[in-house]
Amino acid sequence: MASQFLSKDELSAAQNLVLVPDLLATEKDCYGSYFVFRKLNQDLEAFRERVMQLARHDHEAQALAGAQMVGRFTDGTPLTRFDQPQGSEGDTYDFTFEGDDGRRCPLSAHIRKANPRDGSEHTIQIVRRGIPYNEVDAGTGSGKGLLFMCYQRSIQAQFEFIQRLWIDNRNHPLTGAGVDRLVGQKWSEKTDLKYPVTLKGGEYFFAPSLNFLKTMP
Numbered sequence: 001m002a003s004q005f006l007s008k009d010e011l012s013a014a015q016n017l018v019l020v021p022d023l024l025a026t027e028k029d030c031y032g033s034y035f036v037f038r039k040l041n042q043d044l045e046a047f048r049e050r051v052m053q054l055a056r057h058d059h060e061a062q063a064l065a066g067a068q069m070v071g072r073f074t075d076g077t078p079l080t081r082f083d084q085p086q087g088s089e090g091d092t093y094d095f096t097f098e099g100d101d102g103r104r105c106p107l108s109a110h111i112r113k114a115n116p117r118d119g120s121e122h123t124i125q126i127v128r129r130g131i132p133y134n135e136v137d138a139g140t141g142s143g144k145g146l147l148f149m150c151y152q153r154s155i156q157a158q159f160e161f162i163q164r165l166w167i168d169n170r171n172h173p174l175t176g177a178g179v180d181r182l183v184g185q186k187w188s189e190k191t192d193l194k195y196p197v198t199l200k201g202g203e204y205f206f207a208p209s210l211n212f213l214k215t216m217p
Contacts, residue, residue: 022209030209038148038202046194069181071111080105107177126150
């Protein structure tokens with residue numbers, strides 16, 4: 001994501017998405033945030049199998065099939081605006097899905113399920129980051145994935161809302177859309193294919209204010 005400066009109004013909106021009063025602080029106007037941590041295993045082979053299934057084993061169609069699962073090509077170009085990769089000029093966040101009934105960007109594509117871009121997300125957005133990991137376990141072999149982290153003012157109203165009512169909801173954004181093809185966990189069709197992404201564990205936390213941390217022994 002390109003760096004950008006936030007106006008006072010934008011900064012205030014961002015703070016309202018993540019900050020809550022810290023009731024354990026000893027001073028006024030001290031805030032904390034609720035924090036979600038998840039370890040997500042990424043099975044690249046399973047992803048490739050899904051792509052090949054979608055591309056009907058046509059190697060030339062793989063790039064488009066992968067973009068249909070994610071909603072973007074590997075260079076960041078959004079599928080709802082372009083049907084081919086556009087390089088660095090195509091990597092943009094300035095777009096909506098208005099007028100796209102799923103013929104350009106599938107309704108089950110990850111970026112469309114997780115962020116409908118219709119205005120409804122403005123009070124539900126989270127501040128998130130991911131750290132790639134690559135570990136080797138003697139018992140299970142190598143494991144690759146993402147350490148997902150996000151801050152929000154309410155885990156239930158933001159993170160869990162996105163996961164349950166958008167990502168895993170087969171009728172979002174429209175009836176019959178299906179679950180998120182990348183990180184969805186409630187696939188309905190019977191298949192021998194593995195999940196591209198599986199949850200290995202995680203936890204919910206409260207990140208307190210600096211004031212509270214300074215009072216700890």
